[in-house]
Amino acid sequence: MHKMKTRGPARRALLLLGLLLALAPGARAAEPLRLAMVGGIQMSGVGERLRMRLEAGTGVRLELVAVANKEAIVPRFARGEADLLLIHGGSETFALQARGLGGQMRVWGFNEHVLVGPAEDPAGVRGAADGAEAFRRIAAARAPFVAFRDAGSHEIVQRLWKRAGIRPEPDWVLLDRSERPQEILAQAAQQRAYVVVGGIPAAFGKLRGEGLEILLRGDRRMRRAYVALEPGPAHPASATAREDARRVVDYLVSAAGQADLAAADTEAGGPWIYGLAEAPPALSAGSGAASPASPRR
Known part of the structure; x- marks a missing residue:
């Protein structure tokens, strides 16, 4: 009789503990990693295929929140509307880092x-x-x-x-x-x-x-490098998002992640995006002659 009286409260305590764990800030199911990327990655058909493989390889749920040109996605990342940015490296990404909004930046493809x-x-x-x-x-x-x-x-x-x-x-x-x-x-x-x-x-x-x-x-x-930019110290990303962004990028540049990139590219009818093994030779992009026109930014 004594056991029957304690079973109810114990069960309720376990259920309450499970509910609290599910609602905790670090619970991945409640907080997908918000991803923004430049349009060419998605246009090629590689983007969505790669996103699904990254989810499978890392266990991190990825929500694609923006696909656009850099003029559109850089401000969204800066405002904290995205936690991970896939973009060409350049003055925009360096500016984000200088402002503390961008963190570690790694090349993952071309x-x-x-x-x-x-x-x-x-x-x-x-x-x-x-x-x-x-x-x-x-x-x-x-x-x-x-x-x-x-x-x-x-x-x-x-x-x-x-x-x-x-x-x-x-x-x-x-x-x-x-x-x-x-x-x-x-x-x-x-x-x-x-x-x-x-x-x-x-x-x-x-x-x-x-x-x-x-x-x-x-x-x-x-060829021109695509980089993955993680949130910096001034970015409003949560601790979970920062951890997940690092996990995703670590995987993307790993041998397994690069194999996933190659598979996604093949399925999309590539070659569209080349992996790290097919990087261009080390070569200065500086000009030995005057430029006839300044680049459009």
């Missing part, structure tokens, strides 16, 4: 830029060994080239000009006069010019130009 030009290929760049050789042919033919004011394209072009030993001249290097980045191929088509653009938006129709083709791709020096 996208690729491609050389697009007229289908008739007046400079004969189709079949060139690499981007530097393609630019030597463009310069030798004085074929028109549009200096796209996109930050990534600007960085790649400067790198290739330096490697090729080219000094750009105004008789073949044309200013980017497009009002929006999406219009750059329309300008190149109108001027029958070559241009360097991101491979993902070019392949998925976000950049359109009549009579233009991708003439060169696959040069490792035409």
